[in-house]
Amino acid sequence: MSLETGTYFITSNYSNGVVGRNTANDGEQVFSLPPFSDPQQWEIIKLREGYSLRIGGTETAELNGMVHALTHDQLMAESWDIKPHEQHGPNVYTIEKLDGSLGWVMAAGEIFAPISVQPIVATKSLPPHYLPPCLFQIMKVE
Numbered sequence: 001m002s003l004e005t006g007t008y009f010i011t012s013n014y015s016n017g018v019v020g021r022n023t024a025n026d027g028e029q030v031f032s033l034p035p036f037s038d039p040q041q042w043e044i045i046k047l048r049e050g051y052s053l054r055i056g057g058t059e060t061a062e063l064n065g066m067v068h069a070l071t072h073d074q075l076m077a078e079s080w081d082i083k084p085h086e087q088h089g090p091n092v093y094t095i096e097k098l099d100g101s102l103g104w105v106m107a108a109g110e111i112f113a114p115i116s117v118q119p120i121v122a123t124k125s126l127p128p129h130y131l132p133p134c135l136f137q138i139m140k141v142e
Helices: none
Strands: 006-012 018-021 030-033 041-046 051-055 058-063 066-069 080-084 092-097 103-106 113-118 136-140
Touching: 030 066, 051 080
Parallel strands: none
Antiparallel strands: 006 018, 006 041, 006 136, 018 030, 030 113, 041 051, 051 058, 058 066, 066 113, 080 092, 092 103, 092 136, 103 113
């Protein structure tokens, strides 16, 4: 099911951690924060092609292979493709570049693991099955 424009929570299927900015450092890099952290709200805006993902009012983009909130240069913002994968459960998605070449992947299973941008690994079965580090739950804020 495609997402509509709105406010959402994003959590990692791999760590059950909240996906957001670590305000203890520069607040730009996006991490999987501890599951007990207050969920950070993401603004997801449906575009003609893909989605804009904003956190804390800032756009996101890949910088040096990692997902960053663009606190300085909003012109570098990227549009993302959010693809549902119901075979993994309700509200489970991959977040990919528009060309499908790379996507969001949790770099490690521990807390404060950065969200990297790299190839998304899936089986060749139909429907394909994805590794947990590539999957995210996206829940609408009610």
